[in-house]
Amino acid sequence: MKFFKVKTVEETFTLIEEMIPGIREMETRPLEDALHCILAEPVVAHENVPAFDRSTVDGYAVYAKDTYGSTESMPGFLTAAGEVNMGEEASRAVARGEAIYVPTGGMLPPGSDSVLMIEHCEEIGGLLNTYKQIAPGENVIRAGEDIRAGELLLEAGIRLRPQELGALAALGITHVRVYREIVAAYLSTGDEIVPYETERLEAGQVRDINYLTVSGLAQEWGIKVIYGGITADDYEGFSSRARELFEQSDLLILSGGSSVGAKDYTTEVIQSLGDPGVFVHGISIKPGKPTILAVAGGKPVIGLPGHPASAMIIFRLFGERVARKLKGEILKSKPERIYARMAKNIASAPGRADYIRVSLSEKGGEWWADPIIGKSGLITTLVKSDGIVEILSEKEGVLQGDYVPVILSK
Amino acid sequence: MKFFKVKTVEETFTLIEEMIPGIREMETRPLEDALHCILAEPVVAHENVPAFDRSTVDGYAVYAKDTYGSTESMPGFLTAAGEVNMGEEASRAVARGEAIYVPTGGMLPPGSDSVLMIEHCEEIGGLLNTYKQIAPGENVIRAGEDIRAGELLLEAGIRLRPQELGALAALGITHVRVYREIVAAYLSTGDEIVPYETERLEAGQVRDINYLTVSGLAQEWGIKVIYGGITADDYEGFSSRARELFEQSDLLILSGGSSVGAKDYTTEVIQSLGDPGVFVHGISIKPGKPTILAVAGGKPVIGLPGHPASAMIIFRLFGERVARKLKGEILKSKPERIYARMAKNIASAPGRADYIRVSLSEKGGEWWADPIIGKSGLITTLVKSDGIVEILSEKEGVLQGDYVPVILSK
Structure with missing residues (x-):
């Protein structure tokens, strides 16, 4: 097997941009049903708005x-x-x-x-x-002052917000060509994992909660998730189930099993799905180091760490980029991150990006970010948080009052 | 008719908080179908998470x-x-x-x-x-370190994000009690307005684009909108159509007709729907002064200005508060507004709140807001914008480099 060097967060973003293909299949949708879809063809105005002075x-x-x-x-x-x-x-x-x-x-x-x-x-x-x-x-x-006949109103690859729908309606356009919907499939691995519906746990078992956090985030990005269940840690069973789901979906999400343990078949299973295969195996990030990103036969595969909090942070951070790229969206500089001031000093290991869960409060016309106390594996630390502060690898930490980028919960 | 004094933006927010009732009807939903629903009953943990050390x-x-x-x-x-x-x-x-x-x-x-x-x-x-x-x-x-049996995990009135769904799943909870879905109805008024599907406009006509921007925003807040068509500017027809839609929905949205013109029946129609009636008639805001807010028989009614850009900004600003209050959400301090630095000097009339469309760009670890050029009636100014800068009424404008709150487009 290939030897993988742990990537930085920035390298991972660059690789996602380079490696993830956008789907090309289009569909026609009525305007009322096209919110947040990605426009697949540019729209050129065929008349003036307004039509008269x-x-x-x-x-x-x-x-x-x-x-x-x-x-x-x-x-x-x-x-x-x-x-x-x-x-x-x-x-x-x-x-x-x-x-x-x-x-x-x-x-x-x-x-x-x-x-x-x-x-x-x-x-x-x-x-x-x-x-x-x-x-x-x-x-x-003036006639045409809002939209001029012949002008390029909207480029392909933009996400249709309410205002874009309004501008299309102003031209009397009732249907748009957009990229088709994306379907992801989710498969959990791990001998200790049981379906979240399990009423009584046996000793040593934990419920599969990553499905809820991952499918919830995907839903926020307009992606439907097929639940693929939980596979046992044997290569044959894992591999055939993964291939089945891979063939049914546009994006395969594997949860757990990506730590370097005795029973870790995840990388092998992903490599078996197609070329070029794994392009990120491990990221210098906390939490979420054992993350895998791959492309197999044109479809992305994401291997998430099993820890619920890590899985959610990683999926929020890298999964969203993968999803938007896959959906055909042209990523523009947009405030995915806001800036807040750190309420406490935070140490950080140089060479590693740290993502700190924070609650936000407004003071004197600024947002202040207060770190949430608790071990990083706890899902309740995310329940208590409004967002995640990003401390990139070149920093050795941040001081109280420093401005820091915060990725908000939706 | 009552005499209405124009309200400030802050007074309007306070009045929304005081006047808009939350719906009380609940429903039970499976976790997978409960994203962004409002929890109607508190959830107390019945077991420890994790269940073992x-x-x-x-x-x-x-x-x-x-x-x-x-x-x-x-x-x-x-x-x-x-x-x-x-x-x-x-x-x-x-x-x-x-x-x-x-x-x-x-x-x-x-x-x-x-x-x-x-x-x-x-x-x-x-x-x-x-x-x-x-x-x-x-x-x-430790057993119970994430969630302790007997603790209040989630309060009623919170919006279920992916992490809350995850925490519920950790307890094996498969269904939740949430407030039921909200249905809004939209009715347009104005002799010049024709359905947006109209292929060829007659001279003097404009398409009803507010339906698309308003229902798009409502959809982002999880609200379905019934299209009620366009009513002519005669009192009887307008009034009976408004009542019909009012009875079919939880929230009535009227577009246009709220300017003080000869043919303006909007206030009269709203007052006829029930008590206490109109509580905001005019806001000292630009754009969007002729805005009406009312509660009739426990249901909110919003009268939007007819100008597409004004209608959208007003609905984003006040409609979202009304919607969230109506849905039963407890509004917490959350970054609805981010802070950016103004790229140009902006004058503003004291005593009036100004909402300036801006595009945002990142420079030196900060967001900078650049005003969009163009008359405020143009829908394309919103298409070009990433958000809206809020200059509240006590200010006489902002200087280049000043930090300003920005309401982001989703």
Whole structure:
């Protein structure tokens, strides 16, 4: 077997970016069912938004020059020449010296180039007194000012947030091409592990809680997880079950069994699934050192440490990157991490990245991160935490008051 | 009609906290289907987690005192007395002067109080050379150290994150009592509004894009939205459609029609739905001043401004609070807002809260917020943004480099 050198967190991120393929199969979805899907094809606008010049205020559509010189004490005078109804075409043009009433959002009549707010004029018997001069374009959104016909509205690879759905709807687009949904499969290993539904534990047994934390996180990323059960620690059984699940899914997640123990078949099983195989075997990180990342025949495989807290932190940290890359998302610089100030001094071994569970509180317009006390294997330390502080390997720890990046719980 | 004084953002938050009731109907859900549901009843642990003393390392279970004085140069000697298999009961006790091998996660044999890591000892023909002294409890998680039988594990009103599901699974809990799902209904008003599916717009018409942004946000908060269509601006039609949707849902969302115009029946319609009625009518905020919040017969009603960008910002800001309160969630101090540094000077009218769309970028271990250029009515300004900077009313603006709170897009 290949010899694997433990990777740093940064090296692991780079390798994920290089090694994990994005799926290419697309599907068409109605807009209402496309939230957080990844756009598979760019969207070019086929029309202007808005489709016509619109007023942004209640007021009078005018030719701006006709208001020049108007002040409170020296008003100008225009002829009030009717009004535009909401949702209707402005049929009559504004001639020089005229003004036509337009409500907020209404269509500007031809001939006008701006709207004088009702607060700045007064209609008296067919005559409009203007108390303010305005500039061309004032209080108007021009046709195409929001979206211009022909422009690239959305690139392929972006995640559709509510605002992207809104922008698509503005163009009357009802369906989008997105990458299809991802299905992951989860398989647990370990002679001590029993299904979490087990009512009474025998001595020495523990429940398989990683399935709940892993599938919960995956669900937050829009990924469905098939529960593959628990395999015993024998190579044949483990290997055939893993292959079965691997073939049913886009991403195989193995929990436990990745520590270097006598009964550790995980690496062997993963290597048997296809090439190129394992590309990360061990990360200089605490918790979660015995982590495995692989690609076999174009599908990612993640080997998580068995400790519940480690498994969850590792999956949050690396699993999310793997998942987003696999889903076809173009990863942009976005605040996955926020900054907070550390409430206590924290020591850290140089050459190793430490992930410290913290609770957050707001003080003086800043977030402060307070480390959670308790052994790192305890799931309740995660229950008590709002996020995880990242202390990267070049640091020997952080001092009270230092700014630190925090990965938030959703 | 009552006279309404425009509220500040802070007053609005306080009023939401006071006025919005939480639903009380509960349902039982399997753990796998309970992510982000709100726990309706507290969970008290009925057993210890772990159920037995566990080793956190591969090593030998010993009585700590038997290792005292052991060093690399002056090793101690113990009798190697067998091993504990994973997932099995440690049947044989450790007597004084003995050591029993235990794998990571294995059960400690009676009589032992600590585990000496394999790195710190060596077994040679039934004899264990110990090279290090350890303290009682070292490398052991005690029974009940993660969760203690009888302790309050989770309070009612918390949102179930993956880690809470994990902690419940650790106890073998398979179903939880949560508050039932919330259904909202959305109704659009305005003579110019047409369904977003409309292929060709007539002059003066615009598509109803607020439905997509509002239902997208609601979906992010776990709320389903019924589309109620578009009502014309006549009181009878609007009122009867609003009542119909109000009766079908837990939360009524009205879009548009809340500006003070000739055809504005929104307030009247909301007041007709029940008591106590409108409690916020206008907020000193930009964008989104003409916002209405009401409670009628125990159900919240939100009147959003018609401008797409305003509607989305207002719904993100106040709708989320209303939704979370309604869902029965106990709102804790959590980073809904992160802090970033402003990349440019921004003026702001005192007495008004300003919400500035920004893109974020990371520089020198900090997030910097760069304002998006464009009129506030444009939906594309939200498409280009990563979040919204909050400048509260007491400020007259912020200077370049100032720390500002940012509400992130999901």
